[in-house]
Amino acid sequence: MKPWNQIEHYAALDWARDHHDIVVVDRTGTIVADFRIAHTREGWDQLQRRLAAFPHLAIAIETNQGPAVEQLLAAGLPIYPINPLSAERYRERKRPSGVKTDRLDAWAMADALRVDGHGWRRLVPADPLVAELRQPCRDEVALIEQRTALIAQLRTALHSYYPAALEAFDKWTSPSSWEFAPRLLSELGDDRARFPTAESLQCYAGTAPITYQSGQMHRTLMRRACNTRLRHAVQQWANLSVVRCSWAGAYYRKHRADGQSHACAVRCLGQRWVKILWRMWQSGTCYDPELHQRNQLKHGSWVLSFQSPTTPSAAPALKTA
Helix, strand or coil: CHHHHHHEEEEEECCCCCCEEEEEEEEECCCEEEEEEEHHHHHHHHHHHHCCCCCEEEEEECCCCCHHHHHHHHHHCCCECHHHHHHHHHEEEEEEECCCCCCHHHHHHHHHHHHHHHCCCCCCCCCHHHHHHHHHHHHHHHHHHHHHHHHHHHHHHHHHHCCCHHHHHCCCHHHHHHHCHHHHHHHHHHHHHHHHHHHHHHHHCCCCEEEEEECEEEEEECCCCCCHHHHHCCCCCCCCHHCCHHHHHHHHHHHHHHHHHHHHHHHHHHHHHHHHHHHHHHHHHCCCCHHHHHHHHHCHHHHHHHHCCCCCCCCCCCCCC
């Protein structure tokens, strides 16, 4: 590491997403190099070639992390990060008229490094293992911040249309809180006369297939003209019920054994759940797994033959009011 008094040239890199502007000044403040590189492998190779003409050089940049810093460290260049607020003050000294260009910003930082750089702290490369650990830790913090923002949005939305839900849970980061999706209620509404039959609700939810027949051709297609939000909610509900409800799991496994895809089997299961949901909705009753099993026995449902006798039925994973 060269002492500061041996530095003869002062550079600055004004970074952007796809290109970077570089300005180099000498000890008198005269610009001796001024160029732009692309943020590519060829661009960084060009930077090293151009700066090789200045062996006693220091370089300023308005950040202490990121791809640009990593490339400069890899090139073995002495880096002096500058605080963004300080960089703005230096820029204002160089452009009192308010003019702003990337080239002018780079020149302002390069000249600031020449004048005041002796008091700045040089960026020391971290140990490789520490650097490797730092990135996932920073990603974790970013994900936590993102989760916090999403929870705030959810609480705001619930406050607008379903404030009672805010009183049901204190900790919205817990799995039980997130599994609570009053989506079915929000999409169905409270007008029970809207869907006079279970079939009308199945068509609206997109679980009822479309039959296409022409001559010798007979095909069954997924219904696309439907309420897609309700369809997604039903599919999630049906998918979760596979491991929570014995008959639902048996029904799903039978369709998979018949060669159907996961999505198709879940959609078929959702068709059954929507019929049950419609009956619950019309009668204003909760799901009773024992009553459902008695009805299966009464009607001789084929699902019983695939159902494990030791696995009790359970309520569906997604509940409605």
